[in-house]
Amino acid sequence: MSEDRFAFIIHPIDVRRDVSRKYPALRHLPTWLIELLSIFCPPLYISKISGVRSNANGRELEGWFVACPLSARLMLSLPPEFVFRKIIQSGRLAERLGARILGLGAFTSVVGDGGISIARALSIPVTTGNSYTVAITMHAVRHAARHLKVDLHEATVAVVGASGSIGSVCASLLAPDAKRLILVGRNEHALQRVAELSRQAGAADVQTNTEVASVRQAQIVISATNALQAVLRSEDLHPGAIICDVARPCDVARQVSEDRPDVVFIEGGVVEVPGDVDFGFDFGAPPGMAYACMAETMALALEGRYESFTLGKRLEPAQVAAIDKIAARHGFKLGGLRNLQQTVSGSEFAAGAAGASPGRQHEKVAVGAADYILES
Ligand SMILES: NC(=O)c1ccc[n+]([C@@H]2O[C@H](COP(=O)([O-])OP(=O)(O)OC[C@H]3O[C@@H](n4cnc5c(N)ncnc54)[C@H](OP(=O)(O)O)[C@@H]3O)[C@@H](O)[C@H]2O)c1
Numbered sequence: 001m002s003e004d005r006f007a008f009i010i011h012p013i014d015v016r017r018d019v020s021r022k023y024p025a026l027r028h029l030p031t032w033l034i035e036l037l038s039i040f041c042p043p044l045y046i047s048k049i050s051g052v053r054s055n056a057n058g059r060e061l062e063g064w065f066v067a068c069p070l071s072a073r074l075m076l077s078l079p080p081e082f083v084f085r086k087i088i089q090s091g092r093l094a095e096r097l098g099a100r101i102l103g104l105g106a107f108t109s110v111v112g113d114g115g116i117s118i119a120r121a122l123s124i125p126v127t128t129g130n131s132y133t134v135a136i137t138m139h140a141v142r143h144a145a146r147h148l149k150v151d152l153h154e155a156t157v158a159v160v161g162a163s164g165s166i167g168s169v170c171a172s173l174l175a176p177d178a179k180r181l182i183l184v185g186r187n188e189h190a191l192q193r194v195a196e197l198s199r200q201a202g203a204a205d206v207q208t209n210t211e212v213a214s215v216r217q218a219q220i221v222i223s224a225t226n227a228l229q230a231v232l233r234s235e236d237l238h239p240g241a242i243i244c245d246v247a248r249p250c251d252v253a254r255q256v257s258e259d260r261p262d263v264v265f266i267e268g269g270v271v272e273v274p275g276d277v278d279f280g281f282d283f284g285a286p287p288g289m290a291y292a293c294m295a296e297t298m299a300l301a302l303e304g305r306y307e308s309f310t311l312g313k314r315l316e317p318a319q320v321a322a323i324d325k326i327a328a329r330h331g332f333k334l335g336g337l338r339n340l341q342q343t344v345s346g347s348e349f350a351a352g353a354a355g356a357s358p359g360r361q362h363e364k365v366a367v368g369a370a371d372y373i374l375e376s
Contacts, residue, residue, distance in 0.1 A: 002062040006301040007094030008103040008294050009087065010046065010283060011068045011075070012038075013249050021282055022046060022067070038069040039078070043090035045097070046281050053275030054302040055331030061301050064097045065281055066090050072107045072249065073228055083111055084118065091122045100306050102126045103297030106248045110226045114165060114313040125308040127300060129293025130315055132332075133269045134169050135324035136292040137246055139334045140266050141174075141220060144242045148264065150219055158182040158218035160232065161225030162208075163190035166246055168197065169315040170222050176202035182218055183208045201317075212236055220244075222268070223251035234259035244268045248291075271295040274331025289335040299327040 012018035015034050020027035022044070026034055049063035068090040075083050087108050094102050102124055104115050109128035112118075119126035145152055157174050161167040162183035171183055175198040183198070183206065185191045191208035198206045207214075215221055215236050224246040225231055230253035237243065239262055245252045246268030256263065269292035270285060277288060285291060290298070300309055303326050310319060 001098065002060055004059055004100070004301045004304070005062045005098050006101045006103065006297050007064045007066055007097060007099035008049075008105055008297055009068050009090045009094070009108050010065055010105045011108060012071045013106060015071045015073075018284075021284075035071055035074055038071065038074065041069040043068055043086065043093045045093065048280050049277065050280075051276040051278050052273055052298050052302070055274050056329045057302070059302050059304075060275065061298060062098075063298070063301075064094065064099060065279065065283070066093045066097070068108055075107045075111050076226075076228065080112055084121075087111075087118050088121045091118060091124075091126070095122065095124055100124055101297055101301055103294055104128050105291070105293060107226070109293070115308070115311045119308045119311055125306050126311065127297055127309045128165075128311065129291075129296040130165050131310040131319045131323045132271075132296035132299065132327055133246060133292040134166055134173065134315065134320045135327070136271055136295075136334055137166070137170055137222060137224075137244055137268050138173055138320075140268060141222060141242070141244050143334065144244070144264060144266055145220060148242060150242065152177040152179075152220070154179050155219040156180040156182060156217050157220045157222070158184055158215045160184045160212065160215060160221065160223040160251060161227075161247065162194050163187055164224055164226065165313045165315055166224040167222070168194045169317060169320060170224065171198045171203075172201040172317055173320065174222075175199070175206070178203070178220075180205040180207070182214055184210070184212060184214060186210060223247055224268070225251050227251065230254070232256070237263050240264070242266070269293065270335040271327075272333040272335040273298065286335075295327060295332050296323055299323065299330055299332055302330045 015031045016027055019034055044067040046065035046067050052061040068087050070086055091102050109115050115126050115128045157178040159167050159171045162171050163185040171194055181198055181203050183191050183194055188210055195206045195208050212231055213236055216238055218238055219241055221241055221243045232252045234256050242264045244266040271290050271292050273290050
């Protein structure tokens with residue numbers, strides 16, 4: 001057994017799709033029945049993860065996926081005590097497997113207090129992965145803007161879900177560079193607090209808005225809500241906009257990919273993992289790739305930092321910078337820019353660029369694997 005061991009909790013987001021990845025026979029059942037059964041189902045061992053190896057110190061990890069059987073919808077609608085109990089039971093399974101650190105996937109960190117209560121109930125450290133998710137989102141947005149020759153200093157940037165854990169720190173980190181920031185959310189009071197933090201971080205022009213339609217003014221959009229349904233539709237988007245969708249389930253409606261070929265989507269938070277990783281389970285990312293929240297857990301284990309690195313709803317930019325450095329040292333990289341399960345092609349970039357500033361000449365941008373090396 002390796003000395004460096006981690007576990008990561010996953011759970012169904014698209015119920016039939018995700019549950020049938022482990023139990024194909026269940027795809028014939030209606031969603032409501034799978035959800036009903038899941039309420040009585042204990043946490044599940046999903047797979048063993050091997051082959052994650054540090055480029056810096058050669059340490060190799062052993063890990064496990066464990067599943068909290070509740071869907072995102074159930075996590076938001078069942079009594080919080082019940083949901084916490086299920087997540088804590090999943091954490092105990094990870095402890096019994098031998099994990100020394102636990103990562104919280106998707107809504108297991110969204111519900112409640114961002115992992116604080118869960119960490120208190122367990123004897124191993126817990127991390128939400130949100131710090132590295134923000135770091136990799138920043139790399140993806142800056143990378144795409146550079147390739148499309150969209151100057152951030154001349155651009156309007158919208159952050160949807162701006163009062164959330166990920167959205168608020170994305171706003172602060174973009175504040176010094178964007179010409180104008182539009183913070184979009186449902187609660188004006190919470191948005192004002194984020195606007196103030198953005199001004200302190202150097203934003204010259206910050207606006208708040210509770211209408212998603214305000215996104216239409218933005219050339220760059222980061223979306224990180226905890227909504228169960230898509231919030232961004234074709235008519236909400238600026239011509240040629242670059243959209244980084246961090247949310248799981250996604251915030252951008254599927255229809256947009258058909259209606260708006262001018263728009264460049266990036267599936268946020270996809271990371272290339274160092275070594276020759278075998279996750280033992282298809283959770284939806286391409287081979288060798290993980291989501292940034294998983295990568296944060298792995299990077300901390302490779303670093304030997306068995307601590308609750310990201311907990312709670314409030315992130316600090318310094319945490320984001322710290323985990324970005326740690327992850328880059330061990331060899332984690334931005335995993336290409338993916339558009340609804342596919343790598344974004346050169347022509348999509350060119351089309352997006354042309355739409356972003358009509359009339360301007362753009363070089364056709366070649367987007368190959370080599371373009372995705374992180375600049376650390
Ligand atoms: N890709 C990855 O690796 C990765 C990693 C971690 C998390 N995630 C995903 O990222 C998303 C955000 O996570 P988080 O931890 O930042 O969640 P969070 O702290 O709960 O924040 C979500 C925010 O979205 C806002 N919101 C909800 N519905 C909205 C709507 N219709 N319009 C505008 N704003 C809305 C909420 O506002 P109210 O407070 O007013 O409800 C809240 O402030 C989740 O979907 C999560 O699964 C992805």
